[in-house]
Amino acid sequence: MAGVLKVAAFFGICTAFAAVLIAWYLKGNFVPESVRGKKVVICGASTGIGEELAYQYAKLGAQLLLVARREETLKKVVARCEELGAQTANYVVADLSSLDAAKNLAAVRTVVQITK
Secondary structure, eight states, X not given: OHHHHHHHHHHHHHHHHHHHHHHHHHTTTOOGGGTTTXXXXXXXXXXXXXXXXXXXXXXXXXXXXXXESOHHHHHHHHHHHHHHTOSEEEEEEOOTTSHHHHHHHHHOOOOEEOOO
């Protein structure tokens, strides 16, 4: 058991070190204008990290497709993204807890667009 904990701690430290190196390397290389107009799909966009990612990409002018299970919450996030400056903000209601649901999302041709 102690050996497993040591291995887990080692990989945790290595992962943290790699994240710091990547952040240091990329800190001066990000150009916000490079995101404007890009298509971004965010899963789990109704709350938490996914919601905040949607807002940040909206501020940068991305074209957003937000995916989550709760339609009413998604509508509110889409409306807020449009207020923040997203070029487009659309949503698809989907539960991606299974591979079949993810395949169905990939096959979706029409998305719901909120119109003002």
